[in-house]
Amino acid sequence: MTTSITPTLPSQTVSADALTSASATTSTKSSPENTLSSIADALMGVTTSAIQRPQGQKRMFARIERLVDSLAKLIEAFASFKTATTPQSTSPGQVVDTQEKPLTKSTDQAPTQQPPIGESAPSIPPSDQATPMPTIDMTPSVDTEQPAQQPVAQPSPFELGRALGKMGGFLWKPVSDKNGDLVVLLPKQLTGRVQEVRVLSADGKKSLGKGKYSGIGNGDREHFRFSKSGGSYPDGAIVLIKLEDGSTRHVKISDTSKRLER
Numbered sequence: 001m002t003t004s005i006t007p008t009l010p011s012q013t014v015s016a017d018a019l020t021s022a023s024a025t026t027s028t029k030s031s032p033e034n035t036l037s038s039i040a041d042a043l044m045g046v047t048t049s050a051i052q053r054p055q056g057q058k059r060m061f062a063r064i065e066r067l068v069d070s071l072a073k074l075i076e077a078f079a080s081f082k083t084a085t086t087p088q089s090t091s092p093g094q095v096v097d098t099q100e101k102p103l104t105k106s107t108d109q110a111p112t113q114q115p116p117i118g119e120s121a122p123s124i125p126p127s128d129q130a131t132p133m134p135t136i137d138m139t140p141s142v143d144t145e146q147p148a149q150q151p152v153a154q155p156s157p158f159e160l161g162r163a164l165g166k167m168g169g170f171l172w173k174p175v176s177d178k179n180g181d182l183v184v185l186l187p188k189q190l191t192g193r194v195q196e197v198r199v200l201s202a203d204g205k206k207s208l209g210k211g212k213y214s215g216i217g218n219g220d221r222e223h224f225r226f227s228k229s230g231g232s233y234p235d236g237a238i239v240l241i242k243l244e245d246g247s248t249r250h251v252k253i254s255d256t257s258k259r260l261e262r
Contacts, residue, residue, distance in 0.1 A: 039071055158240055160204050161248030164262065169221055172239065172253055172260035174230025182230040184211055184239060185221045195242045197224040202236035204250075209233070231257030 164170060169187030176183040184197055197211040211224030233256045241249040253260055 039068075158198075158200060158204055158207070159248050160238065160240065160250045162250075164241065164249040164251045166262055168262075169219065170251060170260075170262040171221075172230060172251070172256075174257055174259065176225065178225075181228055182226040182233075183214075184224045184226075185218060186224070186241065188220045190241070190243070191216060191220055191222050193243050193245075194222055195244050197242075198240045199226065199233055200238040200240050202234060202238065204238055204240075208237065 164187075167187045167189055169185070169189070171185040173183050173185070175181075182199075186194060186197070198207050199209045199211075200207055209226050209228070211226050214223045214225045216222050230253075233253075235254060235256055237253050237256055239251040239253060241251075243249070251260075251262060
């Protein structure tokens with residue numbers, strides 16, 4: 001009968017007081033240095049507990065030292081990285097533009113030329129002392145003296161033409177036998193050639209009446225009758241005869257109330 005014997009290694013336990021102390025220290029401190037100190041305290045607690053067990057002490061101590069050294073380097077690197085990347089503090093409401101702007105050289109201003117060594121820069125008068133431009137008066141001159149206006153002779157609306165010659169047959173009859181109004185008989189030579197007959201004022205510029213054609217008679221002569229008697233027209237009135245070809249003839253009546261033959 002064979003009996004097996006299994007060696008039992010002593011279990012390495014960490015005291016509750018050491019873990020509680022490390023947890024409390026870690027929860028109350030947040031900086032990298034405090035964190036390292038808390039870890040070190042916790043490891044020291046573990047080490048103290050491990051001293052009480054002689055087996056494996058050297059190996060545990062070596063591992064703990066390497067762990068502490070690695071943690072120290074890690075925390076140191078983390079602290080340096082955090083300091084380099086911390087943004088600048090800004091006041092509330094202030095916006096920080098983090099976009100990088102290209103460096104450009106402004107071309108709005110002309111480069112300043114430095115005078116040679118030993119020479120003084122020439123003085124430039126200020127712009128506000130520049131020579132003023134002469135003022136030109138653009139107001140047009142008005143000539144208040146106007147020449148006296150000469151009266152312009154108004155042309156007569158009627159062309160009198162030449163006077164009617166003594167060809168016979170013309171008659172100014174101030175009172176006609178038919179109605180007592182003026183009737184004018186024209187020479188036979190003008191029969192069929194007359195367009196109209198008018199009585200004008202003495203200056204020939206105003207028409208006082210237009211005769212109405214009433215036929216041919218009394219020796220093949222044309223008759224033109226008016227609406228009033230011959231004496232109703234002013235003395236010196238003019239009888240205007242306009243022919244079909246546009247030419248005119250005229251007869252001046254010195255006394256309109258009397259019979260006139262020519």
